[in-house]
Amino acid sequence: MHAPVPTVAVPDQWSSPPDDSAQNLASYWQALGDPQLDRFVALALANNRNLAQAAARVAQARAGVRASRAAYFPQISGSAGVQRDVGDFANTDPQFSVGADAQWELDLFGQISGGVSASRAELAAAGFGLGDLQRLIVGQVAQTTVSARTLATQLSIARDTLRIQDDNLQIAQWRLQAGLVSSLDVEQARAQRAQTAASIPAIERDLAQAANAISTLIGEAPGSVRMALEQHAAPIPVPPDKVGFGIPATVLRQRPDVRQAEELLLADTARIGIARAQMLPLVQLTGNIGSASSGLNSLFDIVTGGLFAGVSQLIFDGGRARAQLDSARAAAAGSLAAWEQTILQALADVENSDIALTKARERVAQLAIARDAASNAAVLARSQYQAGLIDFQTLLTAENQLLSARNALSASEAERANAFIALEQAVGGGWDVNASDVATGATKGESKQ
Numbered sequence: 001m002h003a004p005v006p007t008v009a010v011p012d013q014w015s016s017p018p019d020d021s022a023q024n025l026a027s028y029w030q031a032l033g034d035p036q037l038d039r040f041v042a043l044a045l046a047n048n049r050n051l052a053q054a055a056a057r058v059a060q061a062r063a064g065v066r067a068s069r070a071a072y073f074p075q076i077s078g079s080a081g082v083q084r085d086v087g088d089f090a091n092t093d094p095q096f097s098v099g100a101d102a103q104w105e106l107d108l109f110g111q112i113s114g115g116v117s118a119s120r121a122e123l124a125a126a127g128f129g130l131g132d133l134q135r136l137i138v139g140q141v142a143q144t145t146v147s148a149r150t151l152a153t154q155l156s157i158a159r160d161t162l163r164i165q166d167d168n169l170q171i172a173q174w175r176l177q178a179g180l181v182s183s184l185d186v187e188q189a190r191a192q193r194a195q196t197a198a199s200i201p202a203i204e205r206d207l208a209q210a211a212n213a214i215s216t217l218i219g220e221a222p223g224s225v226r227m228a229l230e231q232h233a234a235p236i237p238v239p240p241d242k243v244g245f246g247i248p249a250t251v252l253r254q255r256p257d258v259r260q261a262e263e264l265l266l267a268d269t270a271r272i273g274i275a276r277a278q279m280l281p282l283v284q285l286t287g288n289i290g291s292a293s294s295g296l297n298s299l300f301d302i303v304t305g306g307l308f309a310g311v312s313q314l315i316f317d318g319g320r321a322r323a324q325l326d327s328a329r330a331a332a333a334g335s336l337a338a339w340e341q342t343i344l345q346a347l348a349d350v351e352n353s354d355i356a357l358t359k360a361r362e363r364v365a366q367l368a369i370a371r372d373a374a375s376n377a378a379v380l381a382r383s384q385y386q387a388g389l390i391d392f393q394t395l396l397t398a399e400n401q402l403l404s405a406r407n408a409l410s411a412s413e414a415e416r417a418n419a420f421i422a423l424e425q426a427v428g429g430g431w432d433v434n435a436s437d438v439a440t441g442a443t444k445g446e447s448k449q
Contacts, residue, residue, distance in 0.1 A: 008340045018243065048137050054130040101288045128257070131432075144210055150410055152207060152229065161406075208226060272328045275324045279325070288306055
C-alpha cells in the first residue's frame with residue numbers, strides 16, 4: 001500500500017530563503033535560554049493529561065493491529081462434557097465426550113490483509129497524532145511562559161513608573177506650597193498616579209492566570225508555577241538571530257499533522273480493498289475432531305473427525321456491498337482532500353511565521369530607539385519641571401510617552417519570541433519521532449509493508 005500523490009504543487013523553495021544554520025528542532029525552546037521554560041516543557045511532556053490520552057490511543061491502535069493480524073490464523077475451540085440419563089429404563093452409566101472445532105478463512109482476495117494494512121495505518125496515524133499534540137503542547141507552554149515573562153516585565157514597568165509618579169506628586173505638592181504652581185499640577189499628578197496604580201491589579205490578575213494556564217499544561221495544581229516564576233525572574237526570552245529550516249518537502253515530512261493525514265488516507269484506501277473483497281468469493285476451511293465413551297479410560301479409543309472446504313459468494317444483498325464500496329471510496333477521497341488541505345496549511349504556517357518573525361525583529365529595533373528617546377525626554381522634562389522651566393502638562397506627556405514606549409517594546413519583544421516559537425512549530429519542531437510512544441506508532445506504520 002503506497003501513499004497517493006497529492007495534487008498540491010509543493011514549491012521547491014520558500015519565498016524568503018531561510019538561514020543555513022543547523023538547529024535541534026525537537027528541543028528548539030532551549031534556544032530561548034530560559035531554564036524555567038525548559039523545566040515546564042519537560043513537565044508537560046511527562047504529565048500533560050491530553051498527551052496521556054493520546055498515548056492511550058496509540059496503545060489502543062496497537063491492540064487493533066494485533067486483533068486484525070489474528071484473522072490470518074485459524075480459530076480453534078474445544079469442548080468437553082459428561083451426560084447421564086435418568087429414568088426407570090435409562091442407562092445410568094455416564095457418557096463422556098471431548099472435541100475440538102477449527103475454522104480458517106483463506107485470504108485469497110485481500111480482505112484480511114486489507115484490514116491489517118488499515119489497522120497499521122491507523123496505528124501510524126495515532127503515533128503521528130501523539131507527535132502533533134506534543135508539538136502543540138510544547139508551543140503552548142513556550143508561548144504561555146513568554147506571556148508570563150512579558151506580564152512580569154510590564155508589572156515591573158508599572159511599579160517603576162508608579163515610584164516616579166510618587167516623586168512627581170511630591171514635587172508638585174512642594175511647588176504648590178511654595179506658591180510656584182496652582183493646585184492643577186497636584187491634581188494632574190494625582191490622576192496620573194491613580195491611573196498607573198489601577199493598571200497594576202489588572203497585570204497581576206493576568207500574570208496569575210498565565211501561571212495557572214502553565215500549571216494546567218504541565219499537569220500540576222495552580223500555585224507552584226507562580227512561585228517559580230517569582231523566584232526565578234527572567235526577562236522576555238530573546239530568540240537566536242539565525243533560524244534555519246529545510247526546503248518545503250523536508251518540512252512537510254517533519255510535520256506530524258501532515259504525516260497523520262497521510263496515514264489516515266492510507267487507512268481509508270485500504271478499506272476500499274476490504275469493501276471490494278467482500279463482493280468476491282469467500283473460502284473457508286472447517287474441521288472437527290472428537291470422541292465419546294462411557295468410560296474415561298476408553299475415551300480416546302475411537303476418535304472421529306471431519307474436514308470441510310466451502311466457498312460462499314454474495315449473490316444479492318439489495319446493493320449493500322456496492323454502497324459500502326462507494327462509501328469507502330468517498331471516505332478515501334475526503335481523506336485525500338484533508339491531506340492536501342493539511343499540506344497547504346503547513347506551507348502557509350511557515351511563510352506566515354517567517355515573515356512575522358522578520359517584521360517583529362524590525363519592530364523591536366525601532367521601538368528600542370523610541371524607548372531610549374522617550375527615556376531621555378522624560379529625564380529632561382523631570383529636571384526642567386523641577387527648575388520651573390516647563391509646566392506639569394509637558395512633564396505628564398513625557399512620562400506617558402515613556403510608559404507607552406516601554407510597554408510597546410515589551411509587547412514587541414513578546415511578539416518576536418512568539419513568532420520564533422510559531423515558526424519552529426510550523427517547521428515541525430517540538431516533537432521527536434524517536435520518542436517511545438511516537439515511535440511505536442509512527443515508525444511501525446512506515447515499515448508496515
